[in-house]
Amino acid sequence: MRLVTVLSLLITQILAAQKSSIGPPKLLEQSEEEVWYHLDDDDLKNRLTLRCEADENTDRYYWLKNGEPFEIDSDDVLWEKEGQSGSIVFVKPHISHQGYYQCFASNIFGTALSNKMNLRLGSLEHFPKRDIQVLRVKEGESLTLNCTPPRGTPSPKIIWLYRSLDDSSVIETIRSRHITVDTDGRLHFSSVELSDGKATLVYECAATSPVLRGEYRRVSFTFHSRKLSFSDKSHPVRKLSVSPSEVTIRAGGQLKLQCIFGGRPLPTIFWSKVDGELPKSRLKDLTSHESDFGRSLIVENVHPDDAGVYECRGRHLVHTVNVRVMAAPFWEFDPPHDISLPEESTGELECLAGGQPTPIITWSMNGKFLHELAEDSRRVLLDHGRILRVRSLNHDLDTGVYQCNASNPLGYVFANAFVHVRGLFGSIRFTTHLFLNSSTRSILPNASCSPLESRSSLYSNPRL
Incomplete structure (x- = not known):
């Protein structure tokens, strides 16, 4: 009776854990891709922080600098909250600290990676x-x-x-x-x-x-x-400042065109796109102060099809700007999303990035490139690598954090996505982890035999 009660409690714990946020780390905050610092006589002003915050599932943080392990516990660089945060503080920055830094948040389920942070002296x-x-x-x-x-x-x-x-x-x-x-x-x-x-x-x-x-x-x-x-009091309208007639912008960035006209009464500026429609869903409100009350046309998250000729008009004055879009990699919709699927099903991660030239897509799992892992015919790349499909999902092999990187000569975009493979209902597999560690987190990673087989394991295990 006692063993049945123990088994019931364990199964209840497992089912509760499956509904919780148990899994690999998920990054919550990180520094920008470019971080500037300067050297000052005031040590307090000099201090700078590279942020790396993940959720409570994280067991361990570590950093690389220029691709090599970076020592944190030194006189110049310290953990902001050791054991609780991956953020690091440069107490006394100096020239040698310039470089590319990357944070890793890890546990037994997988590893999440930050963007590479370029620390530069300015x-x-x-x-x-x-x-x-x-x-x-x-x-x-x-x-x-x-x-x-x-x-x-x-x-x-x-x-x-x-x-x-x-x-x-x-x-x-x-x-x-x-x-x-x-x-x-x-x-x-x-x-x-x-x-x-x-x-x-x-x-x-x-x-x-x-x-x-x-x-x-x-x-x-x-x-x-x-x-x-x-x-x-009346003054004729005249141009004070206008954007150049040729403007080049990177896809994914912000386009800002200006037509500043003088005159009294104050001229109203009207904007149009000569060879198409203005992207109204990504346009800043032309009546707001951010758009200088209509004197600036601001387009967020520029797309390649935003290229073309734009026109501003104020009374009899007209100015046109030809906009060209350089397609550094950008997300066509959203970065890859986390997925949670049962074992034996088929899962897909989408890395839908556009660009010109067409970005090269690379996939990693827990920070290791897929081509460096053991060959697995269940994993298939589709649509020139934009879709990663995994058949017959296996909890032990496929649960983890996957990284998608889309790059071309103009830049890159990068994202983490968590793949959670759930054990089939009614097929819960216990291993020695269950008996060696009371943490719920250690119960979940290995699940695959039936409850009947689990019961025989309980009877035969001398630790119960």
């Missing part, structure tokens, strides 16, 4: 010191403020801010229908308003860079606008 100089520049302009006129950024690697991005002279802690981003920052960092006033020239208002040009991690360098301007008589 820099950003300061603006030259100077007094606040004061400009005098007329209400209704167009105005352009130039900003020459300091030297830096990578090239810094320019943003513009408001600051109050009454309270220097009050800093705001500029979001106005008549003020726009172009892609070269110049600030354009389509039509200066009287309120733009308040005596206590300062415009600051700021340079940001990934190496500063949230900080920025800045330089200030201020100006006064003079009110004009009513008869002088």
Whole structure:
């Protein structure tokens, strides 16, 4: 009776475990593919972290640098939370830390891999010191403020801010229908308003860079606008800044075209695609501040068929841009999805990546290329490697984390997918793992004989 009760409890545990999240690690967070750092006298500012977080199923983390094992427990590099997290902290970064890093999260079911993270040393100089520049302009006129950024690697991005002279802690981003920052960092006033020239208002040009991690360098301007008589308020429309007539963008990236026109009344910009339709489902709202209230056309997740001629129109002014799309690998729909299937069934993982030239697809299992594993006729690659089909799924052989990599000379995309092969109902196989380790996690990996055979194993096992 006691053995029957024990068997019943074990089967209950197994069925409960099958419904839980037991399985190989699943990555939850990782750093970007490119991580910048700089060397500073302040050690606290110098510290940087490469993130690698997986779920609670993870037993072990380890890292490679440039394809070789990377030692973590040193004076310069430490685990952020050893045993709980795969993230590592560079306490004292130096030049020799540049390189490609990859994190591995592993347990007895399989191994999940992060993207390769390229750790790069950068820099950003300061603006030259100077007094606040004061400009005098007329209400209704167009105005352009130039900003020459300091030297830096990578090239810094320019943003513009408001600051109050009454309270220097009050800093705001500029979001106005008549003020726009172009892609070269110049600030354009389509039509200066009287309120733009308040005596206590300062415009600051700021340079940001990934190496500063949230900080920025800045330089200030201020100006006064003079009110004009009513008869002088109308100004003809004119081009202040437009995108080049030829633009090349990578597939999967963001396309941003600009047409900044000056004039009073403020001209409304209309966008169209001459040789097709605008991709409305991936278009930023043209009435939002992100699209500069219609002066910028922003297309997310660019597709190859977004190539073509785009046109902007403001009253009688027209500008056209021919967009070419470089097809670095991109996901046509989504990365491969996790699958959970019973034994003896057929499973498929899809690595549906597009690109020009056509990407080469490679598959790995737990970080090892499939062609390096023992040959298995149950595994078949279809559609030029875009689909991995496995017949007669076997829990012991096929459960794991599979990696898909699609690459061409322009880049790559990479993803993990967990294949969970469930034991057939009524065919639960126990092995010595069951008796040597009380962890539920160790019960599941080996399952294949019938309950009757399991009972005889229980009777014959001296440990019960």
